[in-house]
Amino acid sequence: MDTTPKEPPVATLADVARHADVSTATVSRCLNSPAQVGARTRARVMKAVAELNYAPNFGARALAAKQTNTVGAVIPTMENAVFARGIQAFQEELGRHGKTLLIASSAYQETLEDEQVRALVARGADALLLIGYDRSPALYEFLEKRSVPTLVCWAHETGKPQPAVGFDNAAAMAALARQVIAEGHQHIACISAPMGANDRARARVDGIRQALSEVGRDPDALFVTEVPYGIETGELALEKTLKSAPDTTVVMCGNDVLAMGALRAARRMGLRVPEDLSVTGFDDIEIALLADPALTTVHVPHREMGRQAARTLVRMMGRDGAPESLVLPTDIRWRGSLCPPRRSVDA
Amino acid sequence: MDTTPKEPPVATLADVARHADVSTATVSRCLNSPAQVGARTRARVMKAVAELNYAPNFGARALAAKQTNTVGAVIPTMENAVFARGIQAFQEELGRHGKTLLIASSAYQETLEDEQVRALVARGADALLLIGYDRSPALYEFLEKRSVPTLVCWAHETGKPQPAVGFDNAAAMAALARQVIAEGHQHIACISAPMGANDRARARVDGIRQALSEVGRDPDALFVTEVPYGIETGELALEKTLKSAPDTTVVMCGNDVLAMGALRAARRMGLRVPEDLSVTGFDDIEIALLADPALTTVHVPHREMGRQAARTLVRMMGRDGAPESLVLPTDIRWRGSLCPPRRSVDA
DNA sequence: ATGGAGCTTGTAAGCGCTTACATTTTCAGG
């Protein structure tokens, strides 16, 4: 069928230039800054581009222009709806600015994250989105040295040198804890994601402790169970909690998924929620509304955060590159899983 | 502080070569095919690499090697847990093979998908992962011409020219429909995602029709409501369904999220599930288990699919590039939302 | 010793595009 044994696989800039009878520089200008080119010439070039079905070679462009227009993101895992949602918005906004998203995941492991960050930079990421602050100084130095604009997301702590678009995990959880305390709960327990290299998880637990301190209670008395992200793990955590701290009247969970686990375990153990045991979450993912009873939780504007992160990063990649932070507000969603404790035991 | 006014921003291959007193070719070989280099030389080069903190320039490498080691994926949206999960596994497996994931989303719009595919190719994607078969022939031609290995996912139909790693949506849904029929249901309704440019949604509805035909019923009598993906839309769809087809004893939904909506609406309308109305889903996402009653649905091995897709694509990118398809098995998860109809009305 | 097979290493030619600088064209004002 195909008579030509070796057709030029794909047109190059030079082909277009020849076809339109102009120099390669003119073609390049037509594509990158059309205003610089005369109208008739431009028309001719564009026609040639269309006829040859020309598309610039990515590598060559990256090499010559020293930028790839791709931004990288390293997230713990897409399976967490929270990140999926935020990243989706992030990517959409990025697309609006002509940038493409390069993605990698760390599975919540610091060393893996380190690796992934370097890999993305090696892959030509012009900028980076990272989750939370926790990572080795060496990594930050590396990014600094390569001058890769980097934005922290899903967290925001004043006083940190890194620009961030996120929310104050500690303050948000503290606000919820205050409400819990106001409801009259004396025995608060907490189920948290592993706090090892996860500043967000840590901050949330700290938020509870902070609220406890405010009312003169011993923050160190807070019973905390750390378990990996997951519904089953949340169930196990609740069992463990009630075994070790049977007086518990409310379990504040580090995220909605753990809370769902707690809810299930409670039901399985014959406890009524919220009458016998109150449960709270964090994130306000869809599941929180679907739960029975619906979960009282901290609402986080994940989509908005993703969008703002993209905008901020794009701005940081621009000329000035002024890093700027943004704190997004969170708020408490009151739903059925929280009520005053039945038996207002002891002092 | 910094006394040197202009430090070389970042080391190049040539710098390393000079530092190790070898040619650039040797350094390149050390990095790409170490076996070709003598042990002592290699050690010296590696030392230089480490000392200079060298990292290859992506653009240059891509230009010279004519490949970027990145693969692109265009998915409808990450907010759908199904894709989030599959893509997560896809990315992990890709990482294991030294490839990076470039991601874009189509919001279920064909024109947007077309655009995104071209953008990813322009961004140097060496291969592509696409969801389902539905897209313009022009796009397929484009990919063919650029010889970009492309794999279809989340679907598999025999007889299609495109290689695919997925499952048979129609067969899976037909299997479930057969069970529903076996339970004695005479009035089946269906809530589906918009079938416009979504072959998966179409195939699932077709599956029900097929099962209906098999037992001699009129497939065209199936009452189908099409609504966008979402819980609220699922609720609306159920209301609409029961208004138009009040005899309905079972609603088969195109996916679990719509089913969740149906479940909620049913409860809100005072219907007991499954006694008054049975509901089924498709996908078996976490939420299906959490629902009350738990959702009877079609289990799809999303993670496994992602992993296999990555492996297949990597193989396709290799020397031979032999396209190969893979059909993954799905199975029915029997749970509480389906039971025989209460009133076995008419014939 | 000696030729040469098999390793190692070096030389240098691009890969396709951007862009600083040079050159030519255009055109308003005189």
Place this chain on the structure above:
DNA sequence: CCTGAAAATGTAAGCGCTTACAAGCTCCAT
């Protein structure tokens, strides 16, 4: 019709890396 500034276009030098080809070595069978 001339002049010079501004606009349009061209020239050509890289960008940093890979790799075909060539050259230099090592070392063993002869």
